[in-house]
Amino acid sequence: MKFAKIPLATINRLSIYLRNLDELLANGIDVISSERLAKQCGVNPAQIRKDLAYFGEFGVRGVGYRVKDLITQIRDILGLNRRWNLALFGVGNLGSALVRHGNFMKHGYQFVAAFDVDPKKIGKRLASGLAIEHVDRFEEIVKERQVDIGVIAVPPGSAQGVANQLILAGINGILNFSPVQIQVPDCCRVENVDFSIKLDNLAYHISSSAT
Amino acid sequence: MKFAKIPLATINRLSIYLRNLDELLANGIDVISSERLAKQCGVNPAQIRKDLAYFGEFGVRGVGYRVKDLITQIRDILGLNRRWNLALFGVGNLGSALVRHGNFMKHGYQFVAAFDVDPKKIGKRLASGLAIEHVDRFEEIVKERQVDIGVIAVPPGSAQGVANQLILAGINGILNFSPVQIQVPDCCRVENVDFSIKLDNLAYHISSSAT
């Protein structure tokens, strides 16, 4: 493999491969070909080989990929062989559902702080035992608990403000659930989770296929 | 404009343009150039013009786009000038948060049914007043309440089963919050909302920029 720019889509697919490999491992499959894995993931076999080739030679010619080894390799590539500490901003419906959502922890992500501005919420504890703090204490707590990633679940109008604070505190990653584009410097990466765009997409495709 | 295949990304951006135009309208802006709108949306001006050109000529040369008209046009393209009825599957943490989440209704989406399999939940009402039904009554209710889109928020293992039922019932759009690839025929479109992929993405970018 040589140095090349890695497509963003490749990283997304690595996540998908990883989940499917986990499932294969659980089913006792030791070795898998790019063709079978591709079918399971719904992509082209060459795509898988190319994606993996960006990072090394993980397969055995004539045989395929050893499931267990490949899982280790992909986890290593993605940086998942460590704990990632999350801080939640905005303990509303969505925010508190996210904290309770068990799927995060499975992959090494854990909420270590939750912030809100509503005085009625401050001091209360979430189901996980996590206490809700006032945003004012944010900088101190982020440092103390070594927060890696900020999860923004505040109303649209407050999202950019929260992001600004996160950047000042030196956070490099933001998962943004609010339906607005957040402006950040290059040192920080934002991933948006925007259901309304997805719904609009469905609306468009259903409407236009019906005509 | 002529007939051309419309990029998927174009549809996604139309949603973003629409939201920003709504904001401009609220601020009393009548007319906007592709350049200014582009800056606000974080895209290239030519991109906006090209995206819109797939659907018609909405601008005025030498002037720009009339905000109010453009909003109407985009809503029309996306199929948002109607009500869209949603059915929720899986009234867990995430599911109930989605129903309570006010942002849907703003854009014409409304939950008209909620299903679960847990006997303890059946018959209870969500904060919105919506009663939780057993999945067994699904087909009847979907027809009766004219559900357009199914929202899947069940555990990963049950997602494909729910999708199969939805397809049998003739549903053409699925918003899938479970972290698995759902297989559907061409008549049905699936949009995935997958936080764990997004988190993995952040993990990768933070890890690799730190090295």
Added chain:
DNA sequence: GCCTGTGAAGACGTTCACAGCA
């Protein structure tokens, strides 16, 4: 003059086809 609409160029990502190796 100014900004849209659009063919052409460029960048990017995916798929093909086959060489290379167990």
Added chain:
DNA sequence: TGCTGTGAACGTCTTCACAGGC
């Protein structure tokens, strides 16, 4: 033989640059 790794071909999306029209 069988399946990976990979340069080359292909297709798609984005950006440029300018013609066209208010």
